[in-house]
Amino acid sequence: MTSYRYEEEDEQETEDGAHTMVRPYTITRGRTAPERDDFSLITVLTTAEQAVDEHGVPLRVGRLQPEHRMILDRCRRPAAVAEVAAGLDLPVSVTKILLADLVAQDLLLARAPLTVARASGGADMGLLAAVRDGLRRL
Amino acid sequence: MTTSPTAPSAVKILIAGGFGVGKTTLVGAVSEVAPLRTEEYLTQASVGVDSLTGVGRKNTTTVALDFGRITVSPELVVYLFGTPGQERFWFMWNDLVNGALGGVVIADTRRLETSFASIDFFESRDIPFVVAINCFHGHNTRTTEEIRAALDLDPHVPLLVGDVRERTFGRDVLLALVDHLMSLPAAVG
Numbered sequence: 022m023t024s025y026r027y028e029e030e031d032e033q034e035t036e037d038g039a040h041t042m043v044r045p046y047t048i049t050r051g052r053t054a055p056e057r058d059d060f061s062l063i064t065v066l067t068t069a070e071q072a073v074d075e076h077g078v079p080l081r082v083g084r085l086q087p088e089h090r091m092i093l094d095r096c097r098r099p100a101a102v103a104e105v106a107a108g109l110d111l112p113v114s115v116t117k118i119l120l121a122d123l124v125a126q127d128l129l130l131a132r133a134p135l136t137v138a139r140a141s142g143g144a145d146m147g148l149l150a151a152v153r154d155g156l157r158r159l
Numbered sequence: 160m161t162t163s164p165t166a167p168s169a170v171k172i173l174i175a176g177g178f179g180v181g182k183t184t185l186v187g188a189v190s191e192v193a194p195l196r197t198e199e200y201l202t203q204a205s206v207g208v209d210s211l212t213g214v215g216r217k218n219t220t221t222v223a224l225d226f227g228r229i230t231v232s233p234e235l236v237v238y239l240f241g242t243p244g245q246e247r248f249w250f251m252w253n254d255l256v257n258g259a260l261g262g263v264v265i266a267d268t269r270r271l272e273t274s275f276a277s278i279d280f281f282e283s284r285d286i287p288f289v290v291a292i293n294c295f296h297g298h299n300t301r302t303t304e305e306i307r308a309a310l311d312l313d314p315h316v317p318l319l320v321g322d323v324r325e326r327t328f329g330r331d332v333l334l335a336l337v338d339h340l341m342s343l344p345a346a347v348g
């Protein structure tokens with residue numbers, strides 16, 4: 022299985038011969054970076070229970086763009102950024118832009134991964150014990 | 160950002176090793192879902208997102224990651240990321256290596272050298288790892304001592320030999336990693 026490929030279907034030749042991305046960045050309406058990039062691959066997202074707009078009026082999810090609606094649907098059960106991206110079949114960077122839109126509107130809640138870096142002391146023993154117990158049940 | 164009170168926390172383990180060595184197979188053997196695939200643009204990190212204004216983009220090559228998940232408890236999910244065989248692509252996911260609990264390097268005794276780069280990578284980033292020798296390509300004719308010597312492994316790095324298609328082997332490899340993490344001096348309780 023090759024680990025990379027050339028995405029011809031997403032390309033378009035412009036007059037000067039340069040290739041430009043069409044599909045994914047159309048979905049993000051031209052944006053190539055999220056407002057804030059504090060998502061990691063395993064940031065866990067959960068759809069907010071009661072989505073309301075800035076005036077407290079229940080949000081009409083049907084008026085969101087399809088990708089945003091798909092994300093809210095998917096994240097009714099908590100899902101990591103990587104899982105959402107795989108489900109949408111969009112690159113991670115594009116998915117993060119869409120996720121940031123929803124988090125900014127409080128439609129989606131994000132949970133950052135646990136800090137386990139060795140530089141900051143490593144994973145704590147309680148966490149490791151929980152992982153070990155879970156693995157033993159496999 | 161608003162934090163969900165009910166969402167589980169997540170940690171990740173990286174499954175590395177040379178091309179075709181059995182990374183995706185191991186992920187699939189222990190994951191509760193069939194391995195998922197996610198992609199990232201090769202151009203994204205190489206030129207920096209700020210300069211990607213849509214024009215002048217020469218290609219849209221992507222790099223893929225396979226991953227799976229193990230729900231350890233309602234509060235905790237372990238994600239397993241099978242990293243691309245070529246370490247030079249790992250920078251694509253700026254957070255792929257950041258915050259990883261640890262790694263598994265899969266190696267094939269017929270071509271151990273294809274896993275050297277993964278070992279170097281984990282060592283240089285101070286990411287604890289274990290080595291899993293995958294035997295599904297045939298019988299392993301070398302002793303673990305020979306393999307350790309060939310890989311120039313530190314004596315404390317766990318080495319396991321088995322078949323990555325077997326869930327029990329995958330589980331034992333991950334358990335060896337967790338035990339290894341618990342034995343490390345820097346881990347705090």
Ligand SMILES: Nc1nc2c(ncn2[C@@H]2O[C@H](COP(=O)(O)OP(=O)(O)OP(=O)(O)O)[C@@H](O)[C@H]2O)c(=O)[nH]1
Pocket residue numbers: 022023024176177178179180181182183184185241243244295296297324
């Ligand atoms: N001999 C043998 N080969 C197998 C078996 N199962 C899978 N393979 C082959 O082993 C190769 C690697 O398996 P993968 O798990 O995809 O390995 P990988 O490390 O994820 O590979 P890349 O992601 O391409 O680097 C594939 O080419 C499979 O065809 C098996 O049961 N026996």
Ligand SMILES: [Mg+2]
Pocket residue numbers: 022182183184225241
């Ligand atoms: Mg693979």
